[in-house]
Amino acid sequence: MPDHQSFLKVTGNQIQNQAGQIVPLHGVGLGGWMNMENFITGFPANENAFRQVVYRALGKEKADFFFDRYLEYFFTEADARFIRSLGLNLIRLPFNYRHFEDDMNPTVIRESGLKQLDRVIKICADHEIYTILDLHAAAGYQNQDWHSDNPSQQAFFWQHKHFQDRAVWLWEIIAARYKDNPWVAGYDPLNEPSDPSGEMLDAFYRRVVAAIRRIDPEHIIYLEGNRYSQDFSVLGPPLPNVVYTLHNYAVPGFIDGGDYPGISRGEYFDKSVLRSKLLQSCQYMLEHQTPIWIGEFGPVYTGDPKKDAMRYQILEDQLSFYKELGANWCLWTYKDLGLQGVVSLGPDSKWIQKIQPVLEKKAILGVDSWGGLDKNVRHIMEPIEQTFAEFFPNYKPFPFDAQWQINRTVRHIMLAEPLIEDFYPLLNGLDLAQIDELMASFRFESCSPRQELVQIIKREQGVPHSS
Numbered sequence: 001m002p003d004h005q006s007f008l009k010v011t012g013n014q015i016q017n018q019a020g021q022i023v024p025l026h027g028v029g030l031g032g033w034m035n036m037e038n039f040i041t042g043f044p045a046n047e048n049a050f051r052q053v054v055y056r057a058l059g060k061e062k063a064d065f066f067f068d069r070y071l072e073y074f075f076t077e078a079d080a081r082f083i084r085s086l087g088l089n090l091i092r093l094p095f096n097y098r099h100f101e102d103d104m105n106p107t108v109i110r111e112s113g114l115k116q117l118d119r120v121i122k123i124c125a126d127h128e129i130y131t132i133l134d135l136h137a138a139a140g141y142q143n144q145d146w147h148s149d150n151p152s153q154q155a156f157f158w159q160h161k162h163f164q165d166r167a168v169w170l171w172e173i174i175a176a177r178y179k180d181n182p183w184v185a186g187y188d189p190l191n192e193p194s195d196p197s198g199e200m201l202d203a204f205y206r207r208v209v210a211a212i213r214r215i216d217p218e219h220i221i222y223l224e225g226n227r228y229s230q231d232f233s234v235l236g237p238p239l240p241n242v243v244y245t246l247h248n249y250a251v252p253g254f255i256d257g258g259d260y261p262g263i264s265r266g267e268y269f270d271k272s273v274l275r276s277k278l279l280q281s282c283q284y285m286l287e288h289q290t291p292i293w294i295g296e297f298g299p300v301y302t303g304d305p306k307k308d309a310m311r312y313q314i315l316e317d318q319l320s321f322y323k324e325l326g327a328n329w330c331l332w333t334y335k336d337l338g339l340q341g342v343v344s345l346g347p348d349s350k351w352i353q354k355i356q357p358v359l360e361k362k363a364i365l366g367v368d369s370w371g372g373l374d375k376n377v378r379h380i381m382e383p384i385e386q387t388f389a390e391f392f393p394n395y396k397p398f399p400f401d402a403q404w405q406i407n408r409t410v411r412h413i414m415l416a417e418p419l420i421e422d423f424y425p426l427l428n429g430l431d432l433a434q435i436d437e438l439m440a441s442f443r444f445e446s447c448s449p450r451q452e453l454v455q456i457i458k459r460e461q462g463v464p465h466s467s
Contacts, residue, residue: 007182007218008130010241013289015185015220015328024328025130025185026461027090028083028342029296031333033074034095034116035136037147038416039371040336042355043423044362045416047096047137047149053420057427058435065432069439074335075120078444080127082343083334086454087461091124092295092330093117094136094191096149100170103139107169114177125183132222132330133174134188134295139166143194143228144399146369146412153408158195164204168211179216186220187212188295192247194227196398198234201226209239222293225284227399229295232284243328244288245295246281250274253299253314255371260310271317278321292327294318300340300371301450312452319460331457335447339371342454343447351441358422367416374411381410 006018014022032040036047043050055063083091099113117133124131140163141150148155157163171189178184189208195201205223212221222243225232229247238244251257252264261270285292297318299311322329331342337352337359338344345352352359366372374381388395388402395402430438440446458465 008185008220009218010220010243010291013285013291013326015243015291023089024326025090025132025293025330026328027088027092027129027330028334029092029094029134029330029332030075030120030335031094032336033071033120034093034099034113035147035149036096037370038362039339039368040333040341042337042351042359042362044358044367044419045413046146046151048098049151049417049420050423053423054427057424058430062430062432062435066427066435066439069436070442071116073439073442075123076444077123077126079334080123080129082444082449084127084129085463086342086457087463088457089128090130090132090185090328090330091120091334092132092134092188093120094134096137097135097139097166097170098137098149100173101139101166106139106166109173114173117174121178121181121184125181130183130185132185132188133178134191135167135170136191138190139163142190143192144408145192145194145228148191151413151417153405153413155194155196158197158200164207167204168208171208171212172215175212175216175219179218184219186222186243188222188224188245190224191295192228193224194399195234198226198231202235205235206239209242222295224295225281230281235284238284238288238290243291243293244285245293247296248278248281248294248318249297250299250314250318253311255300255302256373257299257311260314274314274317275321278318278325282325282327292322292325294322294327294329296330296332298332298340301338308452312456315453316456319456323460335442341450342457343444343449345441345446346448349441349446351438354426354438355423358419358426361419361422365415365419366411367419369407369412372411374407377411377415381406384410 008015008017008023015025017023031037038044054066058066100110101108121131137149138157140157140160141148141155142157144150144153144155193201209221220241220243222245224245226234229245232244252260252269258264282292299314301308301311333341335341335343362368364376366374366377384406397405
């Protein structure tokens with residue numbers, strides 16, 4: 001039987017327990033829990049802007065209750081039982097720094113955030129599920145996008161040592177708290193870093209790893225590549241007891257992806273192309289013979305049976321590559337409103353009914369980066385795109401390109417920010433019982449599994465169909 005009472009460690013290109021048994025880590029990310037994301041929960045733009053509207057609409061006491069109930073209901077014993085029933089043994093726990101410190105009172109710990117981590121880590125351990133702790137949104141924003149709670153396009157984390165100091169401080173606190181817990185499979189210090197210079201990331205990693213190691217010499221540390229966990233060329237030689245992790249989203253699985261096999265964003269994709277691109281992304285790990293962990297992957301689903309069948313095929317092909325490589329993996333994401341999650345809120349849930357007017361406007365305006373299309377705002381986008389093509393034909397801003405920058409600016413910031421205000425009249429005047437009923441929509445018992453996805457995971461994990 002596996003030895004669950006010992007820490008996992010890196011041995012060669014494998015993750016093992018202290019008895020020398022290989023422990024493949026296969027699981028899901030708990031996106032949207034301690035780091036809320038717009039497509040997962042239903043608000044536009046970034047989390048902090050949404051929180052501000054909730055506090056204005058409800059007042060402090062009821063807004064605190066709103067978010068406390070959300071955190072409690074989003075993950076319970078029922079969720080852990082279900083995840084374990086799929087044959088999975090890992091949950092990646094993304095969190096926002098705001099749960100642990102306040103910008104007006106930095107480096108003063110907020111115990112409420114630690115208690116939420118304690119609660120879910122214990123629930124997972126009770127069901128023999130490992131957890132990896134993931135700083136998904138760092139003070140100052142480590143990347144240019146909404147999922148680091150960034151209201152802008154600037155990753156200030158790389159420009160101000162103060163923000164880096166705060167991240168190191170937080171990891172010292174976390175390491176001290178969980179250094180004796182063998183069910184914590186390790187620490188992921190920075191989700192999808194995006195250092196424009198490429199010169200800061202390796203130095204920060206070596207600093208934060210050293211700080212953690214002074215307190216906790218045992219736990220594995222998981223380090224992601226630059227440019228949204230894609231580029232490992234900026235990293236120096238691998239560090240001991242470290243796993244290097246990439247994110248492996250397939251272009252034909254994006255919201256605007258084409259047929260599979262077929263053309264997506266002007267490029268042909270089939271199984272061999274996906275495999276080739278994965279091997280390119282894994283070169284650092286393969287060259288240095290370190291373990292591979294795919295920290296995020298997974299297509300989004302459209303509701304069109306034909307298109308979604310292609311997306312399930314993408315997922316199965318990716319899982320076959322991971323098995324070939326002996327890679328550990330973590331599917332994104334566990335629970336949402338129906339775009340990507342293993343389980344989703346029902347369309348008749350109180351929360352979705354309440355925010356339906358916002359969801360409809362979001363779809364029309366295409367304001368969500370992950371789940372929105374621009375077909376209804378082409379009259380806005382096309383003149384801007386044409387202007388850039390004419391006057392700035394060679395403009396390729398970091399991290400991706402001019403098209404990404406235009407979408408980020410116009411759709412995901414300019415059109416998204418004012419739409420947040422639509423939540424004010426929807427929430428204003430609610431009492432505690434009504435808030436509790438809304439948040440109970442996120443309980444496992446109120447959600448529905450995506451059955452095709454569940455069956456794929458079970459087959460991959462060797463779980464009998466009837467279980």
